[in-house]
Amino acid sequence: MILPLKIVNNLGLFTGLVVAIMTFTLLGIEEIARQIENPFGYDENDIQLDTICQAMLKNIQDLISLPPSVQTYEQEIKSKLNDIAIAQEFRTTTDSET
Numbered sequence: 001m002i003l004p005l006k007i008v009n010n011l012g013l014f015t016g017l018v019v020a021i022m023t024f025t026l027l028g029i030e031e032i033a034r035q036i037e038n039p040f041g042y043d044e045n046d047i048q049l050d051t052i053c054q055a056m057l058k059n060i061q062d063l064i065s066l067p068p069s070v071q072t073y074e075q076e077i078k079s080k081l082n083d084i085a086i087a088q089e090f091r092t093t094t095d096s097e098t
Helices: 003-037 049-065 074-097
Strands: none
Touching: none
16 A cells, blocks of 8 residues: 555656556456355356266266176186196196106
């Protein structure tokens, strides 16, 4: 508030210009703070939560509509157990030969 009175001695006629630039800057910062304070409204520059939520809902519905996976690991497990049994049998036979 008293800044113009303080700088008038140093700047002379340019005091008005400096005060106008500083005022514009401070009011701009204030407006940015006001916009950031409530980002979830319906203004043009607010976050579009309705659009984001609708996209998420569509993606979830797409995932839910897929048939459940019928992939079973039974055959894979049996194959690996068979490989382990063969390896153990091979080790047993080679150990008994030596």
